[in-house]
Structures are given as C-alpha cells and as structure tokens.
Amino acid sequence: MATSMIHLFVTVMLVAAHTAFAETMMLQDFCVADLANGVKVNGYPCKDPTKVTPEDFYFAGLANAAATANSTMGSAVTGANVEKVPGLNTLGVSISRIDYAPGGINPPHLHPRASEAIFVLEGRLFVGFLTTTGKLISKYVNKGDVFVFPKALLHFQQNPNNTPASVIAAFDSQLPGTQVVGPSLFGANPPIPDELLTKAFGGLAAPEIQKLKGKFPPKK
Known part of the structure; x- marks a missing residue:
C-alpha cells in the first residue's frame, strides 16, 4: 500500500510539474506591456496588438555613458527593463549598463528575481558575490571579460582604478528588482x-x- 501511495504521489507531482511548465509556454507572439493600465498582475497586461509599434521593442539609452558625478557611490545604472522596453513583457530578459567613475562602486545589493551576467565594456573592476555560507567569490575582471552573479545573492562591483569603467549587465528577468x-x-x-x-x-x-x-x- 505504501509503495502504491509513493507511486501515486510521484505521478501527481510529475503531472503537476508538466502542467506548470506548459502554462509558461508563450501562447502568442508577444505581450507588449500596457504600462498605463491600472491592473497589476505578475507582469503587465498586454497592449492592444493593433497598437504595437517598433518603438515598443527599442531603446537607445545604453549607447552612451551615464553621468556619475552626482552619484555618492560613483556609479550610475541605466536600466533597459520592461518599464523602458515594453516589448520585454513576459519574455524574462532585460539588460542594463553600469558606468563607474574612478574609485566608484556599485555597493552590495541583490536582485531577488534574477541572475546577472556582466560583460566589461571598458576598464578593470573588482567584482564578487557572497554565498549563503558567507564565502566571498571574487575576481578582477578586465575589458572583454564576463562574470556571473547567481540569483538573489549579495554582490558588488568596484572600480579600483583612476580611469572610468563600464559594463553591460544581462538578467533573466524582465524586471529583476534591486535591493541595496x-x-x-x-x-x-x-x-x-x-x-x-x-x-x-x-x-x-x-x-x-x-x-x-x-x-x-x-x-x-
């Protein structure tokens, strides 16, 4: 009897898992976010497809370095998430640019909804993250290097040099969230x-x- 119950439980869990996976499959080409809609769900409601334009999938804000002079930390983040690019809605991806003044830092923070991968555009950075056991995983990275920060773990970036630095950061969430x-x-x-x-x-x-x-x- 116990063996039969175990088999039944495993079967139910497998069916539930398959159903959950199926429900995450895209049922349409896209769901451009209707940012003006007052309804809030886990994501934004879809914009009327007949009103979708190329601008819903476009953002030019990462081309140039952001000003870091007025930042107390000496860094500036330019985000291209669903709030800036409505076409990212339901796609589970977003991107940002981070610029660092000489000596600037992106202080210890976490993204509750996303892992992050950075690509160094310019300069050299000291980067790292903390595991749940308190171990520091850190490294100096240079132009052209990639470094990954696991989801929801505390991490940071520091520019220890006397020249500016910048990275492109990619996330597996349309709206990663940031908690400093x-x-x-x-x-x-x-x-x-x-x-x-x-x-x-x-x-x-x-x-x-x-x-x-x-x-x-x-x-x-």
Whole structure:
C-alpha cells in the first residue's frame, strides 16, 4: 500500500510539474506591456496588438555613458527593463549598463528575481558575490571579460582604478528588482527599530544607528 501511495504521489507531482511548465509556454507572439493600465498582475497586461509599434521593442539609452558625478557611490545604472522596453513583457530578459567613475562602486545589493551576467565594456573592476555560507567569490575582471552573479545573492562591483569603467549587465528577468543593503536596512519605511539593528550588528551603539539612518532617508 505504501509503495502504491509513493507511486501515486510521484505521478501527481510529475503531472503537476508538466502542467506548470506548459502554462509558461508563450501562447502568442508577444505581450507588449500596457504600462498605463491600472491592473497589476505578475507582469503587465498586454497592449492592444493593433497598437504595437517598433518603438515598443527599442531603446537607445545604453549607447552612451551615464553621468556619475552626482552619484555618492560613483556609479550610475541605466536600466533597459520592461518599464523602458515594453516589448520585454513576459519574455524574462532585460539588460542594463553600469558606468563607474574612478574609485566608484556599485555597493552590495541583490536582485531577488534574477541572475546577472556582466560583460566589461571598458576598464578593470573588482567584482564578487557572497554565498549563503558567507564565502566571498571574487575576481578582477578586465575589458572583454564576463562574470556571473547567481540569483538573489549579495554582490558588488568596484572600480579600483583612476580611469572610468563600464559594463553591460544581462538578467533573466524582465524586471529583476534591486535591493541595496544600506538603504534597505537603514532607510526602511517605516523604520526598523534601533534596538533590533543594534543587536543585529553586534551591539553597535544607538547613536551610530541613528547616524547611519541619517545617511539613508526613508523612501516615500
């Protein structure tokens, strides 16, 4: 009886898995995002196909380096996700350009919905990510190199040189999302209680917690 139940369970799971896979298959050529639609689903509703234009699949914003002078971290990200390229809706891919001033960093952050692969356009970078056991996987990468950051793991890039650098980043999500450690913890809205952060950071004094919160104003 137990063996029969196991076989039944395995069969049901295989059927469910096959069904889930089938439901992710494209049922149409594309689903250009209707960004003006107030309905929010896991992705955007489809735009009327008769109103689709080539511009829905086009973006020219990655051709030139972004200004990094006004960035406190010395880096600037130009994203080409579904919000900029509506034709990416339901396709599960997006792309960005990241520019780094001399000494600039893209601080520790994660993408909850995507893995990331970077291709170095110019310069040299120190890059790395942290495993869930706390191991740092890091490397210096140069022009023409590729480096991959696994999905949802903390990672960073640093330009240790006195010349600018830039990369193209590819994601397996139309909207990867980005969660930066500092602003997320110290700029939360409503704020995370000081006593919780004090304990979490090994007894960091309350005035220091307040000082850090002052550097990351809560998002509205």
